[in-house]
Amino acid sequence: MRCFTPRLSAAGNGVWRGFRQMYEEYALWRDRRDDERYTAVSEEGEEGITLSNRRICANPNACPRSVLLVPAECIVEALRRERRGGVTADAVMFDLTCCRGSRGEARDNILRFLQAEEKGEKRGEDMSGGQCSHDDDRGRYLIRVNSPEFDSANGFLDMELAAVLGERIEGVLLPAVTVNTYSLVEEYIHPSHHLWAFFDTPLSVVQASEICRQGHYRYAVMGSRRLAEDLHLPIGGITYGDTYRGDNNSENATPAALLGSLPLLNSSLQVLLAARAFNMNILDDAFEDASDTAGFSRDLHLSRSLGFEGKLVINPAQLASCHAAFAPSAEELSWxxxxxxxxxxxxxxxxxxxxxxxxxxxxxxxxxxxxxxxELQGAAPTQRDGGGGVE
Incomplete structure (x- = not known):
């Protein structure tokens, strides 16, 4: 029998201990996940089943109404604007796909921010009333990575960052998702991560049912902006968010607007059906022009009417309208x-x-x-805090 050297034996024991520790951490995470998942249906009472007592902006199992897209290069400045706006996003997504400078510096910026957050330098400091407090719960942070399938050089570096961040983030949004995407990234995914599938290419839409059937993704997001380009729709043309002119009455929709909306509307319906068939939450893409409040209102109305559960936003000024649009109606509450x-x-x-x-x-x-x-947001006046200085 071959005898291994003491150094080699020690190395083997170290590897075994590492694998055992990883399994124990996974088992602990799995038990906590199951506890949270069944809390909502575990208690009885005269008024019904007990709901989670956590705010949406601190509950990783709640579908967010709003996800604030933040460029990875200027995280602190963007969150200061959010704080001054008086409304907190349900989740914040650090975007690595639109970096103007060094992508490596952008990744480092995310890591530094979340390390500071972990040490207690909270995003929600000095917030009260309608704001979401993070004293007991970390905020909900996600990252949008470059596609490992179509931009492998940046995509895999982004996924390495996701692996390093671990539990510091709630999940990862994967753009240009296909049936092969999960097999490329599964080794980088922490057990606690929720995966978001971004349907922003024709191939993503065509494969939507197969992608959702895999069961790897918790959320689907409709990516209308890039999809419009890939569909060769007229630049500056009408999208389905522009179908309504002036108000939300469908009778005022012009024939040109209806015709221009059909390709994106058809794509959205395909993704919606696939997501619903496999019990996935689905959110709509961001509205580009933050200064066009009327257009944003129309876009919100259509997103809500189609059955989207939330929306990506690019400006904190859009948060209040977004939350109001996805609030339940009286009929929905009664049901x-x-x-x-x-x-x-x-x-x-x-x-x-x-x-x-x-x-x-x-x-x-x-x-x-x-x-x-x-109700919690309306129970107390929102506090507009100028803390953090002026950009």
């Missing part, structure tokens, strides 16, 4: 409370819920959480 009461009676009788009831409860819980968030 959600009815589902809550039915589920409470089922659990009181120790009856198991079927797949249909479970899906209804997930939808109802989302609506009730958003209604509570709206």
């Amino acid at each position: 959600a409370r009815g589902v809550q009461q039915r589920m409470a009676r089922r659990y009181a009788k120790e009856e198991s819920a079927g797949k249909l009831e479970a899906a209804q409860w997930r939808r109802a819980a989302c609506l009730l959480e958003r209604h509570r968030e709206e």
Whole structure:
């Protein structure tokens, strides 16, 4: 029998201990995830099933109404503007795809910011009232990486950053997603990460059902801006967000607007159907012109009407309108409370819920959480804090 040297044996033992520690960390994360997942349906009461008591901006299991896109080069400045605006985004996404300077410096900037956040230099300092406090919970941070499939040089460096960040971020948005994307990035994904699939190319849309069927992705995001370019739509032409002119009455939609909206609308519906078929949350792309409030209002109305659950935003000034647009209506609240009461009676009788009831409860819980968030934001005046200086 071959005898290994003491140094080689020690190295082998070290590798084994490393693998064992990784497995124990994964098992701990899995148990915590399952605890959080079933908290919403674990308690009975006269008023129904107990909801999570965490704010949306601190609950990684809640679908965000808004995701603020922040260039990775100027994180601190962007979050200062958000704080001064008086409304906190449900999640913040650091964007590595639109770097004007060094991409390496942008990655370092994300790491430095999150390390400072971990040490207690909170994004939400000096916030109260309608703002989301992060005293007990870290903020929800994500990164948008370059495509490892179509821009491998930058994409894999971005994924290495995601691996290093680990639990400091909630998840990763993968652009130009295809059926092969997950196999390229799975080694870089932390067990706690939620994956976001960005459908912004014709191939992504065509493969939407296969991608969603894989079960690797928690969120789908419609990428209309790049998709319009890849579809060779007229530059500066009409997109489906411009279908309504002046108000939200579909009778005022012009034939030209309807015709121009069809390619993107058809693509959006394909992705929506695929996401819904496999129980994924879905959000809409950002509205480019932050100064066009009327256009943004029309875009929000259409996103909500189509069934999107949230939206990417590029400017903190868009957050209040975005949250208002995705607030539940009176009819939706009435339905959600009815589902809550039915589920409470089922659990009181120790009856198991079927797949249909479970899906209804997930939808109802989302609506009730958003209604509570709206009440919390309206219960106290928002504080506009100029802390952080002027850019």
